[in-house]
Amino acid sequence: MATVTEAPTKIIDRLKLEVLTLDKEMTESERAGFIDLFDRYLGGKSESIVWDKIKPPTKELLVPYAELEDVPSGDGAVKTLLNKLAVVKLNGGLGTTMGCTGPKSVIEVRNGKTFLDLIVEQIEHLNNTYGADVPLVLMNSFNTDEETAQIIKKYEDSKLKVLTFNQSRFPRVLKDDFTPWPAAKPGRTDKAAWYPPGHGDFYAAITDSGVLDKLVADGKEFIFLANTDNLGATVDLKILNHIVKSQIDYCMELTDKTLADVKGGTLISYEGHAQLLEIAQVPDEHVPEFKTIDKFKVFNTNNMWVNLKAIKNLLKGGKLKMEIIPNPKDVDGTQVLQLETAAGAAIRFFEKAGGCNVPRSRFLPVKGCSDLLLVQSDVYALKDGALVLNPARTIPKAPLIELSNEFKKVADFQKRIKSIPSIMELESLKVSGDVHFGKNVTLKGNVEIEAKKGEKIEIPDGAILADKKITSQADL
Numbered sequence: 001m002a003t004v005t006e007a008p009t010k011i012i013d014r015l016k017l018e019v020l021t022l023d024k025e026m027t028e029s030e031r032a033g034f035i036d037l038f039d040r041y042l043g044g045k046s047e048s049i050v051w052d053k054i055k056p057p058t059k060e061l062l063v064p065y066a067e068l069e070d071v072p073s074g075d076g077a078v079k080t081l082l083n084k085l086a087v088v089k090l091n092g093g094l095g096t097t098m099g100c101t102g103p104k105s106v107i108e109v110r111n112g113k114t115f116l117d118l119i120v121e122q123i124e125h126l127n128n129t130y131g132a133d134v135p136l137v138l139m140n141s142f143n144t145d146e147e148t149a150q151i152i153k154k155y156e157d158s159k160l161k162v163l164t165f166n167q168s169r170f171p172r173v174l175k176d177d178f179t180p181w182p183a184a185k186p187g188r189t190d191k192a193a194w195y196p197p198g199h200g201d202f203y204a205a206i207t208d209s210g211v212l213d214k215l216v217a218d219g220k221e222f223i224f225l226a227n228t229d230n231l232g233a234t235v236d237l238k239i240l241n242h243i244v245k246s247q248i249d250y251c252m253e254l255t256d257k258t259l260a261d262v263k264g265g266t267l268i269s270y271e272g273h274a275q276l277l278e279i280a281q282v283p284d285e286h287v288p289e290f291k292t293i294d295k296f297k298v299f300n301t302n303n304m305w306v307n308l309k310a311i312k313n314l315l316k317g318g319k320l321k322m323e324i325i326p327n328p329k330d331v332d333g334t335q336v337l338q339l340e341t342a343a344g345a346a347i348r349f350f351e352k353a354g355g356c357n358v359p360r361s362r363f364l365p366v367k368g369c370s371d372l373l374l375v376q377s378d379v380y381a382l383k384d385g386a387l388v389l390n391p392a393r394t395i396p397k398a399p400l401i402e403l404s405n406e407f408k409k410v411a412d413f414q415k416r417i418k419s420i421p422s423i424m425e426l427e428s429l430k431v432s433g434d435v436h437f438g439k440n441v442t443l444k445g446n447v448e449i450e451a452k453k454g455e456k457i458e459i460p461d462g463a464i465l466a467d468k469k470i471t472s473q474a475d476l
Helices: 007-019 028-042 075-082 115-130 145-153 198-207 211-217 237-246 284-290 306-317 344-349 369-376 410-416
Strands: 062-064 085-091 108-110 136-140 163-167 221-228 248-254 266-270 272-278 300-306 323-329 334-340 353-357 380-383 388-389 400-405 423-432 434-437 442-449 456-459 464-470
Touching: 007 028, 028 198, 062 085, 062 163, 075 115, 075 306, 085 115, 108 115, 108 369, 108 400, 115 145, 115 388, 136 145, 136 198, 145 163, 163 198, 198 211, 198 306, 211 306, 221 237, 221 353, 237 248, 237 300, 248 266, 248 272, 248 344, 266 300, 300 344, 323 388, 334 344, 334 353, 344 353, 369 400, 369 410, 400 456, 410 434
Parallel strands: 062 353, 085 136, 085 221, 136 163, 248 353, 400 423, 423 442, 434 456, 442 464
Antiparallel strands: 221 300, 248 300, 266 272, 323 334, 380 388
């Protein structure tokens, strides 16, 4: 059996032969993409960042949102803008971290509506308001494709065009010898042996699927790409007008960093060009500097605007070689390795690229139940499928919410919180331990509730907690 002491060239030669045995499970394009990732990874071909060459982005590279030009007046002008656009949502993720099965996009968010329902409502509103034809494109993974196909049938009566395509499916490799798991264990054909190689695969996948050519044939020039779980990622006409008028190939949305965002990738000027700097690329001695909010002031929201023809031209030239993210995992007791790439890392390959420093309201992801509580609360109002900060809230920022593992799964979250508390005047909430909320609870200021091990705290119906720390039932 081969081992990791093999020369990289021998491992690659072996991998090429082994993936040929998976010809029924992988397309030719997938096999080529898989081999390319491992060839670059084993050959150490990724470029390293020279720290002294890093410079803050200029105002030309990072345009303040407040300085964007106004959108041309008249519905006709807006329709012309919108008809150049397609909205693409990354729909490959599962809701497993929140204890759900199936696509994360079908988790219920507000008023019985899922992420996907709200996204459809947002785009329908745009199209109906301006007589436009903005399609919704979903990039699924093999984990979400079948269920999504059934779910989107409910939108068939809508005038909204919904297109789908799948990102690539790569075999996980055994960590000890780099053998593709399905080849090492013939018959291991279940989903555990495979993985989607990160959203950096978007560029190749949309092109190989034929969806990119279809969009171009329909007159689309740009796509707005974002995660399905970010309800702040709506079509912004000012940004669209900016990229169309300036003919920008790639525009990344970034927002001001807080102490809660210190690990997020940031935009830098590197040898005169826009580039994304991720914490994994930072030398150990510079990590504290990277985490400051003084030098690196913004972070990537993963909202991106990209020129379709530029994508095709770069792929033709073989230039989209994003930094590789090694992701070791334990799957069913087997140690595996999967190599991934990120869509934002592609910014450095586009000729006319930069960023826009957007308001925090455009970054509203739901990564866990702490975020779910926030988006379901009265801090936000629902307008045409979009969540907007409630105008009645006098505190300019959304509250910081931290729920412990007892609330990690949606089922436990719903069991422990009878109804979402009113948090209109809340600044921060930290909850840990066996805590249960009754109905019509109001939280104000800074609230901390900590149930000690073996104890239970029940917040009674109608309770009002303001600037309070609770460590036992007696504190209520």
